Amino acid sequence: MHASHAAAPDSTAIRVALWRALHIEVDDAPHVLEDETGLQIAAPDANWRERPDMHPQGTRGYRASIVGRARFVEDLVAEQTAKGLALQYAILGAGLDTFAQRRPEIASRLQVYEVDKPGPQAWKRQRLTELGYREEAWLHFVPVDFEAGEAWWERLAAAGFDAAKPAVIASTGVSMYLTREANLATLRQIARLAPGSTLAMTFLLPLELIAEPERSQHAAVYERARAAGTPFVSFFAPDEMLALAREAGLREAQHVSTADLTARYFANRSDELRPASGESILVATV
Secondary structure (H helix, E strand, O other), X not given: OOHHHOOOXXXXXXXXXXXXXXXXXXXXXOOOOXXXXXXXXXXXXXXXXXOHHHOOOOOXXXXXXXXXXXXXXXXXXXXXXXXXXXXXXEEXXXXXXXXXXXXXXXXXXXXXXXXXXXXHHHHHHHHHHHOOOOOOOOEEEEEOOHHHOOXXXXXXXXXXXXXXXXXXXXXXXXXXXXOHHHHHHHHHHHHOOOOOOEEEEEEEOOHHHOOOOHHHHHHHHHXXXXXXXXXXXXXXXXXXXXXXXXXXXXXXXXXXXXXXXHHHHOOOOOOOOOOOOOEEEEEEEO
């Protein structure tokens, strides 16, 4: 792997990693997720906490959403593994995900597949090597050039993923960049996996379903995404997402709301940290 093929991850992947670290640095214990590994991989400059998008107060809700959804997915993987229902775990749009490095006691019982764009993935592998992580036989990096129309499931199969064995598929922070048709195609593909497989996928709610003052904050974020050339193209009301999952042929589909995550991970906190509303999770089984 040559450095020339490596391209730094996009700003969103870096921001997520830094927010996860910021949670440990500025929010009260107990921490919803303990992840400082992403910060080590990202290796930002010394004054990263002075960035406008790292303001401890201004980013509270978003930071809480990021750690809440990550914790939810990891708990789901741990649960399914304990039941013997997860033999494989595929992370679509893995970015700077650090599950394999932080939770080897679970990850090493699985075959873990990280699906991401080739350049950023090569960069991440290089950083892991530099940090002293050795390549594990159970961790597979699956580069997929989405822009060139490569199909992620074909690349996944080529990397050893077995569609006949149960899997957990996680897709967080991806659906909003895809059209409704592309999301449906992804769900249809997942519906063809082995019975017992589970999908956890985040999706954005339409602005009209978000109450003020958060609605205005979200509108500003959507505008920034558009200005940066990475516009959000898909928003779903929970019932629309559940209908889409059923249309794709998934057996059971449930909606995990911000209120559900708040009750599960943010109750009785001394710092009153709460996830921003605006993002929900679809959990569906094959």
